[in-house]
Amino acid sequence: MISSKSSFSFLWRNDKILGRVLWASACLSTALLILIAMFLVKESWPVLTSIGITRFITDAGWYPLEKLFGLAPMLGATVIVSTLAVLIAAPLGIASAIFCSFIAPRRIAQAYRSLIALLAGIPSVAYGLWGLTVLVPLIGQFQPPGASLLAASLILSLMILPTIALTTDAAISTVPKSYLQGATALGLTREATIIKVILPAARASIGAGILLAAARALGETMAVLMVAGNVVQFPTSLFDPMRTLTANMALEMAYATGDHRASLFVSGLMLTAIVMALATLAWRLSGGRVHG
Amino acid sequence: MAEMAITRKNNSARDLGLMLVVWSATAIIIAAFTWIIGDFIIHGFERLSWSFLTTSPSNAGRSGGIAPILVSTLLILLIAITVALPIGVATAAFLSEFTRVGGRVRQITTLSLDILAGVPSIVFGLFGNAFFCIWLGLGFSILSGGLTLACMVLPILIRTTQAGLSSVPDEWRRGASALGLSRGAALTHILLPAATPAIAAGLMLGIGRAAAETAALIFTSGYVDRMPSSLDDSGRALAVHIYDLTMNVAGGDANAYASALVLISLLILINSVAVTLTNRYGSQRITAS
Amino acid sequence: MKLEFVSYDECKRADSNIRQLAQPTHEVALAAKGITITYSGARALRDVTLSIARNEITALIGPSGCGKTSFLSSLNRMTDLIPGCKVTGHVYHDGINIHEPKTDVQELRCHIGMIFQKPNPFPLSIRRNLEMPLKEHGLTNAAQRYERIEHALTEVGLWSEVKDRLDQPALALSGGQQQRLCIARALALEPSILLMDEPCSALDPISSAVVEDLIIRLREKYTVVVVTHNLGQAKRIADSVALFWFQDGCGYLVEHTPTDAIFNAAQNAITKAYISGARG
């Protein structure tokens, strides 16, 4: 028998050591989230204790220099703009995945897929720049000032569209072929097969993809800042300007000190809490098996 | 997917309706894409030249090129990858080879990574500023920026590596185990090499995400547009440069568009590599099993 | 599982009642005693006591789902890899209960090699498939390694077929070649026992015959335990046959007798029915 205690391979032979090393890096990765959460709490602690969390919801406006800390309109705006973006992008993304999987000839589908991948490659500042110079003036012609909920939702939906299209495409491709054969054998039309058989079968993964996209929309900063108008208010129409929590941080962080700065960290904390809720929801939806 | 195409002809109105919706959605997407890219090409292309890539910016970026900014961007990305790759691959290996499916450890770690993946980049920026720049005393530097981005791309890397590992056939695991190989040996010789395309694709995705990042870098790697001479130097990333030229520099638009075109080309290149790798990986899986 | 050290003699004594079933002239290579396997609490196999004679081919037969493969896997503790799987009982090899937690399973699996239903060469070159495990087990001398590789490939009759293309991917080989490569890979580690889980069922008839012949040749040097669904194959290659059956979803061992006895003069009613094709 070969000696099993060779010095060269002893590290690998001993899975315990390797296990510990890998475990440590997994801990590091997990600790990162805790570290970030702790840091957010620490930075926002001064205002959380001196002002209290309720005033961030109840204050009439956001004028931290005048000691008004109402984040509620921004919280609302963040949720509204992300929801709208998902509502615009999801049908488009799902339709485009259907196009890829069922309608387009193979070559066109491939070309179209790379087009979507390219769309995913456009950085958010570029979307912002385009939005600021093209989209906002365009909307402004009809309904000034142009920088608005609509502009922000449109830009965001363009940004998250590739995510939805690609994940839906992948989800559809995992639906067993036998479903399709079964449906065809039953004489179902193409429309019925897609709508009633394929999409419901891929529902969970599509949902997870959409939630992923929603998280991206919630967290997007620069592009929204450039096109949303940034007025702190509950948007009551599509053409109202509004400010998101991320834009709030980016706009004011560099200029903020003291309580103002700490209250911006409360924005971050709230946002992270929303994302946490979303991620947990996605996780529940997919029964704890989001990724392999 | 073409083999899945349904050939049966159908004339029903609802089928027609679906076709209409799908085709118009596709048309809208293509139109939007052409519009945006076209806009950047029209505005940015004439500024683009070899010397734009190889000279330093002057007059606050209105004229001159982007050489130091490209170097800073690449250095930041390099640090992000060097740090995130080993930790990411190790974590993924731990999750997929050392924890049980449905086990508590795997569930909790996966969930926390999912949350981490959703944390807004600006929060990473603020965290990086407080943790790397101030607490660890690295200051505004390429190092701080790179480390911050490493945190940001870590969940992406872990997720894709884990997916790659989980699609490696179990026969190989059993085979390795039956030969008395340790899990470490199985990982280094068989599982990780087999998952390499997936890891590479994840890496490209991560790089793409990192290269497009503005919010996380403004507060960490900073604003200096000089050629960096060490990793302790502050260095302006391409996306930050574009943002600054657009928002802060009068007459900076032409160079902003040109820089954006460079960044888009860079990202598209990275993305196509990722897509190619993913596709090749997909086909490899078929031939292997 | 109870922690206990048992000497080889003790083990022999403990198995005396089983050994009378096997050929008394041969030593016992592996002795399983009271093996019960549960998956997440559900019993899949109950109380199997069986001893495997040295340098013989023992075939495990029986209908699907009666726990043959589970039992085979418990013989080199591959059952450890299955989440929720629990094995009670003892398996003695060289005087040691291998199910004792202290056992070095990696070394154990070198002694007791395993071949699977589906050939599973690694996505490496032919050479690396054999070389990598040797290196991992500490054989650092390249010349020795090459010798072992050549020897193992010769033993499975693959050397002449692949010696000129050792550095080509193993996955490019045909199914039968792949399976023989997997056998060679196990042999290179110089085991004393080979466990084979339906080694021919994924192969075409011609490759299957080649592998079957190989198994018969292996008997000279190795102890072989083979799970098979193919009664003809069991008849052709096995020295003794163990028939598994199941009742209420749980497998058990019906009998373990020399091949001649089971095929020509079966006593047990179930065995008779299974052999004649009336059941199973």
Add this chain to the structure above:
Amino acid sequence: MITMNVLRALGILMAGMSFANLATSAADDTKQPTLAGKLTITGSSTVAPLVAEIGKRFEQLHPGVRIDVQTGGSSRGIADARSGLADIGMASRDLKSDETDIKGHVIARDGIGMIVNAANPVQSLTDAHIIDIYLGKVTNWKDVGGSDMAISVVNKAEGRSTLELFAQHYKLKNSDIKASVIIGDNQQGIKTVSGNPGAIGYVSIGTAEFEAGQGTPIKLLPLGTVAATVENVQNASFPLSRSLTLVTKDEAKDLPKAFIDFARSKDVHDLVKEQFFVPLAE
């Protein structure tokens, strides 16, 4: 993995190139023997591009010196200078009378002008008009002598010193201002007004003059009777103006002093003009 290797090689190459650059510039270091070290300057994003350019010229003159400029805001610049995080802070305003613990050094001046879209027929607005517009009492241009068009009020984000200056001048409280768009940096203001015929905003006069000269559809409105021009800022007749200030904790000496002196000298007037600010009067 090939890509990674390429990236790595590229990085090393680039880093090597930059080291080479440093080495050659260090080799030139013969005429100015004394000054060496690193200066960290943080603060106002308005001042940052100018100081960065001045820094580059200063580095050329004194090859041993490195000047790192980071943006933030004026309040951040002052806080950093005070805490010692930065050697010099940048502020786009004059120091307040109660800020006696720090020293300010004015390097240039900047005027804040009201801009409207070039298509807007309104040629001037009174102070009362501007106040009414910003308080939301007037929401249509026809009420202040223009055409029938809704007014889009462009305001700056909380904490920016431009906003502070503007609000102070018109005695407005930020929470009373009814803005339609809130912007961050200067150029976002110009882009917003140029893309919206009904918009009004306030931006740095120098940049607005430059952009208008480049054909961007905006125009500067006079303040009262004083035209919003760089000349009027320089001769101090334009009321809504501010100083671009470098801030040090104590009386500056050594390297910071040398840099501040340089930044205040005539040698950088061309840079000040290039960044559309107003050099100090001679």
